Amino acid sequence: MTAEERLRIDPEAVEWREVEGEVVALDVARSEYIAVNASGVVLWRALEKGATRAELVGALAAEFDLDEDRAGADVDAFLESLSERGILAR
Amino acid sequence: MEQAPSPALLATAWALRVDRTTAEVTGAFDEAGIPSVLLKGPVLQRWLYDDGAVRSYTDSDLLVPPDRATEVATILGRLAFEDCSLAGIANDRPLHALTFVRPADGAHVDVHTTLIGATVPAAEAWNVIVARSEEARIGGRAVRVPTRPVLAMHAALHAAQHGALEGKPLEDLRRAATRLDAGDWEDALEVAVALGAIAPFAAGLALVPEASDVIRHLRLEGVEDDPYVRLRATTAPHLSTGFAWLDNLGSAGEKLRFIGSKMFPPPRFMRAWTPLARRGLWGLALSYPWRLVWVAWHVPSGLRAWRKAKR
Numbered sequence: 514m515t516a517e518e519r520l521r522i523d524p525e526a527v528e529w530r531e532v533e534g535e536v537v538a539l540d541v542a543r544s545e546y547i548a549v550n551a552s553g554v555v556l557w558r559a560l561e562k563g564a565t566r567a568e569l570v571g572a573l574a575a576e577f578d579l580d581e582d583r584a585g586a587d588v589d590a591f592l593e594s595l596s597e598r599g600i601l602a603r
Numbered sequence: 604m605e606q607a608p609s610p611a612l613l614a615t616a617w618a619l620r621v622d623r624t625t626a627e628v629t630g631a632f633d634e635a636g637i638p639s640v641l642l643k644g645p646v647l648q649r650w651l652y653d654d655g656a657v658r659s660y661t662d663s664d665l666l667v668p669p670d671r672a673t674e675v676a677t678i679l680g681r682l683a684f685e686d687c688s689l690a691g692i693a694n695d696r697p698l699h700a701l702t703f704v705r706p707a708d709g710a711h712v713d714v715h716t717t718l719i720g721a722t723v724p725a726a727e728a729w730n731v732i733v734a735r736s737e738e739a740r741i742g743g744r745a746v747r748v749p750t751r752p753v754l755a756m757h758a759a760l761h762a763a764q765h766g767a768l769e770g771k772p773l774e775d776l777r778r779a780a781t782r783l784d785a786g787d788w789e790d791a792l793e794v795a796v797a798l799g800a801i802a803p804f805a806a807g808l809a810l811v812p813e814a815s816d817v818i819r820h821l822r823l824e825g826v827e828d829d830p831y832v833r834l835r836a837t838t839a840p841h842l843s844t845g846f847a848w849l850d851n852l853g854s855a856g857e858k859l860r861f862i863g864s865k866m867f868p869p870p871r872f873m874r875a876w877t878p879l880a881r882r883g884l885w886g887l888a889l890s891y892p893w894r895l896v897w898v899a900w901h902v903p904s905g906l907r908a909w910r911k912a913k914r
């Protein structure tokens with residue numbers, strides 16, 4: 514992943530809706546629900562439109578008042594989990 | 604202890620599954636060259652409930668060309684769906700939809716061969732609807748859905764079908780009444796005319812105060828309805844629409860066969876009608892005396908409602 518690479522949720526791979534401030538998502542290939550916690554919702558919204566890693570880190574840090582290292586670790590973990598499911602598009 | 608998910612979250616999670624079933628089933632239809640149009644469900648959710656409210660739905664309603672219905676049933680059988688329709692009654696009203704359920708995951712598909720309330724032949728109704736459909740992405744694939752005037756028209760028919768006591772169809776219609784402009788309502792009327800469904804269209808609109816301007820604009824005051832439409836719009840009690848149908852049957856022989864079939868339906872009907880009949884041969888046998896008790900219990904209220912609607 515490069516710094517300028519724009520990442521987004523692959524609309525072919527997942528069905529999802531935002532309800533009551535939470536994201537309800539269904540991994541289409543596995544027919545499994547994906548649990549997205551509060552910080553995940555912030556990242557998910559950004560990924561819906563497309564965002565770089567830096568933009569995601571900035572969004573998370575701003576929303577939850579985190580330092581960049583901590584936000585970066587959370588973002589990387591989140592992106593890895595999405596990537597493992599094959600629902601992240603580049 | 605984790606908090607249980609809210610009803611809205613559960614409804615949404617289930618709706619996503621239904622959308623996947625829709626994608627699976629329409630994909631199988633497409634492979635067989637069978638077109639389909641998705642009615643209600645996610646289409647109404649996206650258009651009318653974009654204010655954060657959740658419109659729950661638990662099945663896929665698909666309109667198909669009536670002459671392909673047998674093939675559709677075969678395809679669904681291959682996908683492990685079972686026909687659970689209340690069919691098989693002699694001289695009964697033609698069913699506007701057949702119900703299929705997949706026991707393995709509870710997936711539920713209603714296959715419509717026409718719209719309830721339409722009086723034109725089913726093939727004509729299909730042509731009217733498919734000509735006014737567009738593509739939408741549902742469950743990850745492109746699916747044909749009705750245009751908004753058709754959705755609004757169908758919302759009125761649906762409200763008329765279920766009557767004043769059923770919340771969801773009325774809420775759909777309330778929202779449609781306030782969102783569609785006058786021009787689109789004129790288009791909706793045009794569709795109702797093309798389907799021969801003016802009476803239920805007007806009856807449905809009359810159920811929600813928010814549609815009173817629509818009724819005036821379309822000059823639907825005083826549209827004559829028939830007792831059957833009137834019954835439905837007042838949430839007809841059990842058997843009342845059966846009495847309406849019985850009244851329309853021509854000969855005494857047809858009436859007797861209908862009554863006999865209603866009292867002693869075929870096993871397939873019984874298994875769809877009551878869980879008792881699905882409990883082996885003994886359950887099926889016991890379901891018949893239960894059917895007689897049930898019919899006898901509901902005859903007085905059904906007859907009263909029918910007589911009142913006829914006046």
